[in-house]
Amino acid sequence: MPVTASFGVPAGALASLGATRPSPGDARLLAAGLHSRRLVLLKSLLARAQRHAVPTPVRQRLERHWQLLERAEASAPAAARAALAYPSVGNWLLHVLSVPAGDDAAPGETRFEDALGGLGALAAAAALSTGTGFRVTLPAPGGRLTLPGIGSYTAHDSCVRLVAGPRSLRLSPAHRRTGTVLRPPYAHAAVADWHGLRPLPGTPAAMLDDLDPYRAGTRPVDRFAPPITGSSTGGGRARDWNARWRAALSLLEAADPARRSEVFALVRSVVPLARTPGGTSSGTLRSAPGCVLTELPENAEDMAAVLVHEVQHSKLAVLSDVAPLHHANGAALHGVPWRPDARPLDAVLQGTYAHLALADLWHRLTHRAGATPAARARARARCEDYREQVASPLAMLRESGELTRHGREFADGMARHHARLGRAPGAAASGRPSSVTIRNLR
Template sequence: MNPLEIPGPRLRRMGETRPVPGEAAVLEGWLHSRRLVLLKTLLTRAERTPLPAPAAGALRAHWALLEDAEQLDPAAARRALGSPAAGNWLAHALAAPPGEDFAAAVADLGALAAVVALATGADFRLDLPVSAGRLTLPGLGAYLCAAPRVRVAAHGGTVTFAPPDGAPNSLARGALLRHEVPPAGPWRPLNRLPGGRAVLDDRDPHLAREEGRTGLAGLLPTTVTAPGEAREWRELWTRALALLRDADPERAAEVAALVRTVVPVRWKPDGRASATRLAAPWAVLTTLPESPEEMAEVLVHEVQHSKLAVLGGVVRLDHESAEAVYRVGWRSDPRPLGAVVQGTYAHLALADLWGRLADRTAAPAAERAAARRRAADYRTQVDHALFLLMGSGQLTRQGTEFVEGMRRRHERLGSPGGPAVRAAEHTDRGDPAGNAEIAADRLTNGHFG
C-alpha cells in the first residue's frame, strides 16, 4: 500500500495525542483501506495456492458474500471489517504456512463473511466448520456444537443455527448483533461493556493460537469463567469511564468511541500488564486492573497505541535500523526507534491524563498530589524520549511533523519538577492522610510500549 501524503498540520495535531473532532472517522477510513489491501493480498495468495476443490469453492462463495454485503451497506461492512477480531484472523491467515494450515485459515473467512453479512442485513446460508466444539462468529460470540459443521442461515430478522443431527436454534438478528443473552440454547454472546461499543472478548480463536511468550509479549489470553468475573470487568470499565468523564470528557468520549474489545489476559504470577496488537487496533489486552484509575490509564495508553498502529499502516514515520536501539525510562530493554515513537506517544497521553486527574477539585488532596507526581514522572520520561527521537536522524519528514506535535503538547504540559510539582511535594510532607496517595503511586507501569 502506497504511503498517504498527510498534511503536516494534521500530523502535528495527531502527535499531540489529544482527541480531534472527526479523527475517529479518519482513522477508521485508513484502517478500512489497509484491511482491504490485506484481504486482497490473501485472496491473491489463495488463488496461487493449490487448494482442495471444496476449499476453493467455499472461498469463492465467502468472498462473493463479502462483496454483496458491502454493496448492501458499505458503512456497516466497514465497521465489521474494522473489528479487532477481523485483524487477528487476517494476521493469522497471512502468516499461515502453505498446505493444511493455510487451507484451514482461509476456511475461517466464512465466519467473518457471516459477521459482515449479519451487520449489513444481508441474507445468506453457509455451512461453517466447528473447532473445539464451537463455531465462533468473530466479535459476536460462539455457537456450541459437537458436530464438525453447522449451517448458519440469515433471512430477514432471523438467524438460524442448524447442526446436521440436532434441532435448529433461531435468534433475532438484532438481538445477536446487540450481544443480548438468549433465555436458553447453545448460543453464547460476548459480554457487552456499557457506555460504548466495546465487548469483553475472551473467545477469539485466532488470538488464542498466539499463545506463548513470543506471540503476545508474554501475555496469555484467558477465559472469563469464575462467577462474577464478567461483572467485575463491567464495573471497572464503567467506573473508569466515569472517572475519565469527570477529569477529561473529550478523552472519555474517545475511549468509548474507539475501543471495540477488551481482552482478558494473564501474565506472570500476580503481574499486571497491558498491550495492543498492531494487527488489531481498538482491542485492549490487559490483566484485570486493581482500580478504576488503573483501568483508565490502561484504556488511554492502549488507545494511543491503536491510533498510532493505524497511522503507521498508511504513513512511514521513521527509517528504522536494526542496529540503532535506544533506552527509555519505561523499559529496561533497548528499543528500536519505532517502539520509542509508540511509547513516547502513549506516555505523553498519560502525562496529560494524570495532570487532569490532579486538577479534580472534588478529589482528596493526597490523591491529587500523588497524581501530580505521577504526571511529572511521565513528563520526565517523555522529555528524555523526545530528545532521543529528535536527535536520531531516523525520522522521515512526516515523522518529524508528528514528533513536533508531541513536543508541542509536552511543552504545554509544563516542565518536570516545575512549581506545581514542588508545591504538591510540599503538601504531601505536611498531609497527615498520606495513605490515600499509595494506591495511585502503585499503579502499573507494565504497558508493553
C-alpha cells in the same frame, strides 16, 4: 467489495495526533486508515489463493464467502466495515497469510486451504451486522464456530449450517436437524450452545472478549475456555470488568470528556489476561488496533490509565501502516526510563507517545472538579513523573535522523504538547512507578 483503497493523511493531522489530544476527526481518519489496511490484507489473501491454485472446492467456497461479504457491504457499508475492523479479524488475517499451503504444512499443522474457511465466519458476521439474509455452511474447527465481534457456537461437529433473516439466526450442526435460534442483538443472546460476547456498559461497540480464538494473537488460543461470566479466575468476573469500565469512563468524563470520547470511539474489545504479580499488565497488538489486553485493574484510575495508554498504541498501529514514521531497522537500541532493557527505536516511539498521553491524563486529573487535595497532589506527582520520563526519549527521537518526514511532523507535535504541559507549580516527582505496568504485545 473493492480490494484496494487509496488513503492519505491530511496536512497537519500528524502533528495534531502527535500531541495525543483527541480531535473530532481522529476517529474518522483512523477508521479509514484501518479499513485501507484490512482491504490490503484481504487482497493479499485472494492473491495467495490464486498463486497457490487452491483446490476447486476451496476456491468455490472462497468465492461464495467473498460474495456474501460484498452483499453485506452493499447493504450497509458502515456496518460492514465496522465488522471488518473488529480487532480479532486483523489477527486472523495475519494468521491465514502466514500458515503453509498444501504439502508445505507439517503433519497436524493448519494449512492455508483450511484456514481460508475463516473468511466465511467474517462474511457471516458482516452480514448479520447489516441485516443481510443468507444461507451458508461453515467449518467449525474443533467443533466450535466463532463469529468475530458477535459470539461463539459450540456445534460438536465439524461444520455448522447458518440461516439468517432480517430478525433471526438459526445455527445447527451440519449432521443434525435441530439447532439453535437466536434473535438480535445476537451478542446478547443466552441459549444452549451459544455464548454471545458481552458489550461493555454504555457502548454497543466495545466488547469484553474472552471467546474469540484470535482475540489475543495470530495463533488461536483457548478454543474451549469457559466464558468469563460465572468464573472466579484471575481474569475476574464480567460484573467486575463492567464496574471498572463504567468507573473509568465516569472518571474520564469528569476530568477529560474528549479523552473519554476517544476511548469510546476507538476501543472495540477488552481481552482479559490472567493476573500476574507486580501491578496491572496490559498490551496492544499491532495487528489488532482497538483491542486492549489487560489484567483487571485495581480501581478506576488504573483502568482509565490502561485505556488511555493502549489507545495510543492502537493509534500508532494504524498510523505506522499508512504513514511510516521512521526507517529504523531495529539494530540500534536505546535506554528508556520506564524499562530496564534497551529498546529499538520503534518501541521508544511507542512508549514515548503512550507515556506523554499519561502525563496529559494526570495533568487533567489534577484539575478534576471534586478531587481532594491529596488526590490533586498525587495526580500532580504522577503527571511530573511521566513528563520527566518522556523528555530524554523524545529528544533522542527528534535527533536520531531515523524519522521520516511524517515522523518528524508527528514528533514535533509531541514536543509541543510536552512543552505545554510544563512543570506544574509545586509538583515533585513521586519517585515510584505507576501501579500500571505496560507490556507491549506486538
